[in-house]
Amino acid sequence: MQLDLIHISIEQQWLTGYVGGRVHCGFAVSTALNGPGERNGSGCTPRGQHRVRARIGEGQPLGAVFIGRRPTGEIWSPELAAANPERDWILTRILWLCGEQPGFNRGGDCDSQRRYIYLHGTGDDQPMGEPLSHGCIRLRNADMLALFDMTPAGCPVVIE
Numbered sequence: 738m739q740l741d742l743i744h745i746s747i748e749q750q751w752l753t754g755y756v757g758g759r760v761h762c763g764f765a766v767s768t769a770l771n772g773p774g775e776r777n778g779s780g781c782t783p784r785g786q787h788r789v790r791a792r793i794g795e796g797q798p799l800g801a802v803f804i805g806r807r808p809t810g811e812i813w814s815p816e817l818a819a820a821n822p823e824r825d826w827i828l829t830r831i832l833w834l835c836g837e838q839p840g841f842n843r844g845g846d847c848d849s850q851r852r853y854i855y856l857h858g859t860g861d862d863q864p865m866g867e868p869l870s871h872g873c874i875r876l877r878n879a880d881m882l883a884l885f886d887m888t889p890a891g892c893p894v895v896i897e
Contacts, residue, residue, distance in 0.1 A: 739756070739887055739888070739889050739892075740754040740755060740761060740762075740887045740888050740892055741755060741756055741757065741893070742754070742755040742892070742893050742895070743755075743789075743856075743884075743888065743892060743894040743895070744894075744895050745766060745768070745874055745894065745895070745896045745897070746897060747768050747772075747773050747782060747784070747868070747897065750765060750766055750768060750865070750866045750867060750868065751763060751764070751766060751866075752764045752884070754884065754887060754888075761887070762883070762884070762887065764876055764877070764880040764883075764884065765865035765866045765876075765880075766865060766874050766875060766876055767859070767864065767865055767866070767867060767868060767869045767874070767876075768782040768868045768870055768874055768875075768896075769781045769870050769871065769872045769873075770868050770870065771872075772868065773896075775836075775841060775842050775847040775849075776846055777846045777847065777848070777852055780871050780872050782868075782870070782872055782873070782874065782896060783836065783849045783852070783854055783872070783896060784842070784896050784897060785836065785837070785838045785841050785842045785895070785896060786836070786837040786838055786842075786893065786894075786895055787835060787836055787837055787849055787854075787893070787894040787895070787896065788834070788835055788837055788891055788892065788893050788894060789835075789888055789889070789892045789894060790833045790834060790835035790850055790890070791831075791832075791833040791890065792831075792832060792833075792885065792888070792889075792890055793806050793830065793831035793832075793833060794829065794830040794831055794885070795830075795885075797829065798812060799878050799882060800812045800813040800814070800828055800858070800878055801813075801828060802826065802827070803827045803828065803831060803857070804827070806833070813826055813828050813860055813861075815860075815861070815862060818860050818862060825871055826859050826860045826863075827855065827858075827859075827873075828857065828858035828860065828878055829857070829858030829878040829881045829882055829885075830857065830882060830884075831855045831857045832856040832857070832884070832885065832888055832894075833850065833853070833854075833855050834849050834850065834854045834855065834894055835849060835850040836848060836849035837893075852872060853873075854872055854873055854874075855873045855874070856873070856874045856876065856881070856884065856894075857874075857875060857876070858875070858876055858877065858878040858880075858882070859876070859877070859878070861877075861878070863875060874896075
């Protein structure tokens, strides 16, 4: 079954997936430590209407590490994380978002796509339910895998 809407609540740190107007799934998330905001370089999670521009990582293993939207061949582990404490882990799958509201989250210095705003997996050591990301929406790897499998390209995403 494919989702026809994803809603992300920054306040509740929760993602809800809908099919035909009914709740189909829900996952704890972690949005930006810097809170909501649309400006480039802010480290904030952009609000408003988006859509999934691209689905990245099909067929990669759980915990696959991505840099620049490409798999590195590494699999996340606590040992790998300890050896690379400076890295912001983008794992398992990526749903790359594109803003739909010109002047708010699309175009100029507020463009979500050019800011590389994703839904993506993160390390098992990262808490969910509290804002800690650099702007993206982080999920547990198993949740990201499930969400990816249900989410078509073009799926609307609302972030409030």
